[in-house]
Amino acid sequence: MNAAPLFAVSIYLHLPILIVVISLVYSATRFERWGNIISEAVRWGLRMSAFLCSIGVVLFLISLFI
């Protein structure tokens, strides 16, 4: 198994800023209080990260067999 290509592709390094901005902006349009905004943003950030990671894992597993 060669996992090197996963880490060689630096395009994924740009992803965190996208997740942070979408989580914060979306949450701030839902709520007015900072506590609610931050907790909602953390929830959305974790959901999106988990979703994207699961897609990455599935694609990686598929790539092993194709």
Add this chain to the structure above:
Amino acid sequence: MRDNSPTPYSYSPWAGFLSFLVPGLGQIYQGRVGKGFLFLVCLYGLFFYGMALGSWKNVYLPDTASRGGIYNPWSLPVPAANLYNRLQYAGQFWIGAAAWPAIWQYINYDERQDAGPIFGAFERTPNEEELNRLQRDGDKTWDLGWVYTVIAGVLNILVIYDAFAGPAFAEGEQRQKLHQEAAPA
């Protein structure tokens, strides 16, 4: 950290327009300064980060429809066909004033020149050769960049609505007030 800034109770078209102009400006105008700056930093940050990823050449509106043929198969009005051929700009447009130079460049485009008036090459349609080079040598960052700019523009629609009508969920005193209004007499 509690924000005691006022929440708008009625619709505010002017604040909505200000947030369209510059993300968060409507909220700052309403006194919701913290949120306003959050929107400003996040959305301009994302938009210009996306532009930088694309070598500052992925926000533009090209004049392709005037070539006819496959560029305007349904004989749409030229501006509509141009927008259809570059749908990314329909999303980027909502970031507000930061995307307006592209319209200026579109109106004043002269393919014999290397740069347009006032804004130079900023948000100007790249020529075919340059576009090919950016996409060939850019390690996909040119495409990733326009995705970021489109997401920033579309997120600003939520921000405009927040300035226009307030946050989606009522909180605290506002929630109590709504409950009292909804309760049977």
